[in-house]
Amino acid sequence: MKFTANDIANLIEGKLEGDPGVIVNKVSKIEDGQPGSVSFLANPKYTPYIYTSNASIVIVDDHFEPEKPVKPTLIKVNDPYGAFAKLLEIYNNIKHKKSGISDKSDIAETAKIGKNVFIGPFVSIGENTEIGDNVNIYANTFIGENVKIGADCLIFSNVNIYPDCMIGANVTLHAGVVIGSDGFGFAPQQDNNYKKVAQIGNVIIEDHVEIGANTTIDRATMGSTIIRKGVKLDNLIQIAHNVEVDENTVIAALTGVSGSAKIGRNCMIGGQVGIVGHLQIADEVRIAAQAGVSSSIKEKGFTALGSPAIDYNNYKKSYIHFKNLQTLVDKIAYLEKELKKLKAKNN
């Protein structure tokens, strides 16, 4: 993809200074800008680099006036970082946006496919499944029967969506994601065997959710496992059956949420956190990485750390003492010795 300085000035509504015809096809940091790249200057600390940068275009502040000659074409805007971010977004959207339905895909006759959809090779789509407008589905993705996928979703390669799941609009699923696998439910039998409990619910994912690579979300035993609007899940996360994660909560990689836990809205959950089943986590709770939450957190905005997780500051304080336990032990030994001496004297 190539853009001229003029294209970019129009996209971000900026004022051009320099050659409007210079062409770029990539982005760079200003300190290592190469010919053919577009960069930006937002932090004054980096101003010196503009006089040495080989970037072809630099987006700068409205008020920027070079003190020396500069090589790059400048585009002046109100908010250089914001304009650059907007540019990246446009670039990214164009990059991932494809169209056409591969004749190497396998689409059930009863599936309903929206307008302007991209379906890559080796994708299979089951009976009665509905795919919204402008959805992009990359190669090797499997979508079972009776699935609904809203408009403007981006589904990367090798994703698995089991039957009956519902995906909202503007959802991004990264490669290897599994949606709707069976919940881990087995009833112990008298002979030590386990009998599988049929998992006949589904998964509901609301609008504007993003789910990272190889993350797995199990279907509910009955009813639905629900990921609410705006939730962001990192890679390699496990969400068990009947869990609900409320709006705009973000969860980092390798975290596991056990069955039927309910997590509030606007929570921030670190990596490798474990949350025990059937708990409730209030809104705006923060859980530090590697914490193990073994009881409900009812206080809004609580910050937890440790395994089992307790108040963040308490844990930190106790951990300082933990590191000094040898000193405590020595002090106690000294006290015992001295006390003994004193007692001897007093008898």
Added chain:
Amino acid sequence: MKFTANDIANLIEGKLEGDPGVIVNKVSKIEDGQPGSVSFLANPKYTPYIYTSNASIVIVDDHFEPEKPVKPTLIKVNDPYGAFAKLLEIYNNIKHKKSGISDKSDIAETAKIGKNVFIGPFVSIGENTEIGDNVNIYANTFIGENVKIGADCLIFSNVNIYPDCMIGANVTLHAGVVIGSDGFGFAPQQDNNYKKVAQIGNVIIEDHVEIGANTTIDRATMGSTIIRKGVKLDNLIQIAHNVEVDENTVIAALTGVSGSAKIGRNCMIGGQVGIVGHLQIADEVRIAAQAGVSSSIKEKGFTALGSPAIDYNNYKKSYIHFKNLQTLVDKIAYLEKELKKLKAKNN
């Protein structure tokens, strides 16, 4: 899939009261039963809901006599929960049961395919591989050469089975599972490089095992990594080379078992547990979530917690004191001060 009340009464050998022709195509909880759904009433606490439920069919106890008129058709059985579970199982089996071999699959000529097998599109099956009767293999699954898969297995989409692995009967593998990837074996060299140790063993999975989405099981360096009969593994678990997991042990998500560890039968292992290589874990051991087991557990039925893992109750007790370490530290400081005073008095 649609069933009449009459169909269901026959399936679960119940006595029908109400319209035998009413049709259902889903299940619901009694408290939020919708028209077209079948529900059940087992816990007397939920009895009031039967008078307001919009479920079309409710499975009830033999002895249940409504005190007011009820809308749903009733089916009376000895054990309503058991009958409902049986119904779900039948429903689930029908749902996942497909047949036919997709002409978009890629099956080696030397592969032997059993009777009544379903093979989805974009599945590939290697040379000399044997697939048992009634096996279902969903889209995009890769099965290498010389693999054996027993009867009645259910293998979901995007599963990977490397060459030479052996899968028993009635095994379920969820989407994204990897069986038989190379063990993590590298020999350090004098120049700080590592030389790969060839991993030429395989993985053996016995009957009635279920393995969750994106779980990985490495092949043995030599010999076999073995998952015994009835073992249940959750999602995103790592089983390293030459591990053995004995019968009916269950392991929760995100747990890692290092190379050559041997885990006993009927163990229950929580989520995010780590087990060091070459250890032995006795039968019926329970390991709490996030524990790190760094030495063998030889006592049958032992319960472990902590990292490194120790006896569950000891850990719990020590952790209470850990949370109060500030108090201990304050007490010691007080003792030191008082002792000093006393010593002064005594001199």
Added chain:
Amino acid sequence: MKFTANDIANLIEGKLEGDPGVIVNKVSKIEDGQPGSVSFLANPKYTPYIYTSNASIVIVDDHFEPEKPVKPTLIKVNDPYGAFAKLLEIYNNIKHKKSGISDKSDIAETAKIGKNVFIGPFVSIGENTEIGDNVNIYANTFIGENVKIGADCLIFSNVNIYPDCMIGANVTLHAGVVIGSDGFGFAPQQDNNYKKVAQIGNVIIEDHVEIGANTTIDRATMGSTIIRKGVKLDNLIQIAHNVEVDENTVIAALTGVSGSAKIGRNCMIGGQVGIVGHLQIADEVRIAAQAGVSSSIKEKGFTALGSPAIDYNNYKKSYIHFKNLQTLVDKIAYLEKELKKLKAKNN
């Protein structure tokens, strides 16, 4: 694959004693050698087994002279274990080495494919992507546009390589690996929503890297996430955006490395370790399993344990006291009581 004793003697440059025509098609340990297998005897402890082994061939030391008749054909070499390892390597290379391009693959016209390449069925390769000589790509793998893959790589099934990523030579990627998924970058907005930060960098993987099954490596926000020469990553690892892992570092399963962390060379990092973002880890650092590294480690060769991670020996010592906290608490209570008595006496 079948070899005669004569073939093997030539491959490992050994001296044959016994039937040169005996055929083997697998390997075994000497203590459970079966007909048709090749084994080795390196450790004198195992010498008795050579008189009972049913292996068809045993590789032995130059100086080995049987005291009794032996059934297997012997191949005498200078270093039996080394020769056996070499044999395994040859065997493994032959096993994974395939050739030909499946007509069920989907390769862009602008892709450049090297010589002697194997591309399995249902593989897709994007525009302008370059595949080096002797590369093997198994079924269902997706490789996006503008990717470069060096010579002699082995890429198993269902691997995902996003656009613009660069893979060196002699790299092995196991099944389900994801390279180049978006970094987890979201900017909080005033209304509690998150706005995605476009992730327009890539991933660079240098030569001789091996990456385990279902491991995920995110692309950089800008610039590159870099895995240097000789790094070995186990299964189910998360490497976040803009991380750098330096040469010959090995990382065990289920570890997570957060954004922009820099890890030195020749480090050994255990399983389920968490490393906080933006940290620096010096060369030759060892991090024990389940540790949580929350600040930079600047000391070369440091060994860390605990969460938050501290010096290994300090943690071990403190943990011993942690396990005995009840005893400490009891001692303090005793001291308090005795002190009180003494004070009473002294007043």
